[in-house]
Amino acid sequence: MDMSFLDVQNLKKHYQARSGLGETKRFVKAVDGVSFSVKRDKVFALVGESGCGKSTVARLILKLIDPTGGRVLFKEQDITALKGDSLRAFRRSVQIVFQDPFASLNPRMRVIDTLGEPFIIHKLVPRKQIREHVVVLLEKVGLGPEALMKYPHEFSGGQRQRICIARALTVSPELIVADEPLSALDVSIQAQILNLFQQIRRDSGIALVFISHDLNVVRYLSDEVGVMYLGGIVELAGTEELFSAPKHPYTELLLSSVPKITTDRTADQSPRIFLTGVQADIPSPIDVPPGCPFHPRCQKRFELCDKDVPALKESGGRQVACHLYK
Numbered sequence: 001m002d003m004s005f006l007d008v009q010n011l012k013k014h015y016q017a018r019s020g021l022g023e024t025k026r027f028v029k030a031v032d033g034v035s036f037s038v039k040r041d042k043v044f045a046l047v048g049e050s051g052c053g054k055s056t057v058a059r060l061i062l063k064l065i066d067p068t069g070g071r072v073l074f075k076e077q078d079i080t081a082l083k084g085d086s087l088r089a090f091r092r093s094v095q096i097v098f099q100d101p102f103a104s105l106n107p108r109m110r111v112i113d114t115l116g117e118p119f120i121i122h123k124l125v126p127r128k129q130i131r132e133h134v135v136v137l138l139e140k141v142g143l144g145p146e147a148l149m150k151y152p153h154e155f156s157g158g159q160r161q162r163i164c165i166a167r168a169l170t171v172s173p174e175l176i177v178a179d180e181p182l183s184a185l186d187v188s189i190q191a192q193i194l195n196l197f198q199q200i201r202r203d204s205g206i207a208l209v210f211i212s213h214d215l216n217v218v219r220y221l222s223d224e225v226g227v228m229y230l231g232g233i234v235e236l237a238g239t240e241e242l243f244s245a246p247k248h249p250y251t252e253l254l255l256s257s258v259p260k261i262t263t264d265r266t267a268d269q270s271p272r273i274f275l276t277g278v279q280a281d282i283p284s285p286i287d288v289p290p291g292c293p294f295h296p297r298c299q300k301r302f303e304l305c306d307k308d309v310p311a312l313k314e315s316g317g318r319q320v321a322c323h324l325y326k
């Protein structure tokens with residue numbers, strides 16, 4: 001059994017918020033005490049509305065930023081302490097696929113160089129054999145050898161995302177963190193890329209941390225789901241258990257709102273999702289409400305809810321942070 005593949009323990013990332021002269025310092029609690037573990041070969045999904053901290057968790061797991069508190073253990077090693085060879089090995093083992101495949105590819109590099117570069121950097125393959133290896137990689141992601149000499153702009157969005165996935169696969173990773181990898185693609189292409197993730201996961205046994213606002217995608221692909229709200233996890237459960245019987249009132253709301261999720265696009269083209277038809281606005285991670293952070297929007301709240309913070313606790317084979325479950 002491999003319980004200790006990726007362990008996220010009480011992870012926190014606070015940013016100092018801008019404040020005026022003489023004002024007391026305030027903090028954006030982007031991630032505030034998140035814990036979960038991911039097993040080898042499994043897909044762990046993180047869901048929640050815009051700004052709840054999903055990408056910050058992803059960046060912490062990838063060691064792109066350092067935590068304010070808590071730790072990430074990858075194969076029992078605290079990633080904050082990694083240096084030298086062990087850091088290089090970590091950088092190979094854990095790869096990312098971003099939302100926007102265009103922004104994450106160098107427009108001046110041909111596919112053969114984009115995909116060949118990691119082989120050279122990590123000294124994995126003799127130069128003469130790189131072409132051969134890149135062709136195999138392309139085949140894995142459903143592209144032919146005619147792609148080799150092309151530049152990113154010569155491909156469609158879906159094909160570019162295939163190239164990004166191929167690049168993540170060059171170094172034979174053990175874990176891929178995918179942050180909204182489908183949401184910049186046309187709806188008609190999303191299913192193809194989703195199937196590619198499913199195929200990779202089946203054929204290669206790579207674990208995935210999959211961030212998505214599309215609950216149908218999450219249900220299809222993931223084994224376990226963490227539902228995030230204002231920097232914390234409010235429910236952690238097996239995918240089928242969660243979808244067939246959500247326990248936390250926020251999970252219920254998310255699932256019942258599936259058709260009502262609005263996706264508008266910000267100036268940088270990233271989709272932002274919010275639930276519509278809920279009485280109160282999402283509180284800010286600078287002013288997290290006292291007690292249960294969800295209480296201003298919760299229809300099931302009672303006296304205790306605006307006083308005591310509910311801890312994430314075991315309840316019938318899953319974990320829930322709500323006073324309704326003792």
Ligand SMILES: Nc1ncnc2c1ncn2[C@@H]1O[C@H](COP(=O)(O)OP(=O)(O)OP(=O)(O)O)[C@@H](O)[C@H]1O
Pocket residue numbers: 015028029030031048049050051052053054055056057271272273285
């Ligand atoms: N570098 C930073 N400095 C200050 N605040 C930040 C920084 N990065 C993120 N935040 C804030 O932390 C919170 C969580 O952001 P994060 O990007 O992790 O959310 P998210 O769940 O990925 O949202 P989305 O679905 O829109 O991608 C937000 O309120 C965001 O404004």
Ligand code: SF4
Pocket residue numbers: 248249250292293294295298299300301302305310321322323324
């Ligand atoms: S603790 Fe109270 S306010 Fe929070 S989700 Fe549960 S019932 Fe609602």
Ligand SMILES: [Mg+2]
Pocket residue numbers: 054055056179
């Ligand atoms: Mg994000």
